Amino acid sequence: MSLFRRSPQKAVISTATRRTAKDLRVGEAGTICCLEDPEMALKLLEMGCVPGVQVRLSGRAPLGDPLMLVLGDQEYTLSVRASEAATILLKE
DSSP, X not given: OOSXXXXXXXXXXXXXXXXXXXXXXXXXEEEEEEESOHHHHHHHHHXXXXXXXXXEEEEEOTTSOSEEEEETTTTXXXXXXXXXXXXXXXXX
């Protein structure tokens, strides 16, 4: 399993069906596949956004930014910017 998506040409996930944590609706869940931005990845990994962990969108701020994500079974709540959530790729 790869942590980062290498390049658009070799991507397993096509850009048309690519789904990110930003695309989730309130109450909807997904499983983290990989992290798109290597620079942001270390920060997200330290906060618990590890591939294979389930993430659920529990709320959005009134203007859509930031997003409140619930990670894993421990109900760990994390607030991230929409731009950061867009780098968290989800499995289909």
